[in-house]
Amino acid sequence: MMKTLYIVQSFTAQKKGKTTELIADTPIQCGSAEEAKNRAERFADKRAGEVPSGILERD
Structure with missing residues (x-):
């Protein structure tokens, strides 16, 4: 049987010198x-x- 996992992935902007990285x-x-x-x-x-x-996951 398959089960669906629902995930939210968020990102924070972090300044590094003149650039910005997504963490x-x-x-x-x-x-x-x-x-x-x-x-x-x-x-x-x-x-x-x-x-x-x-995401589909097998039981």
């Missing part, structure tokens, strides 16, 4: 696609970027 924050597992989408939308104003995704 991955701790991924957050969500209970549904809707929850992942909502969390990603909330991060949009606070983080440099975010990616909600679904």
Whole structure:
């Protein structure tokens, strides 16, 4: 049986001299696609970027 994991990965911008790097924050597992989408939308104003995704996992 396959189970879907819903993950939100956000990123923080970190200045290094004249450049800016994206640093991955701790991924957050969500209970549904809707929850992942909502969390990603909330991060949009606070983080440099975010990616909600679904991952299939075998039981």
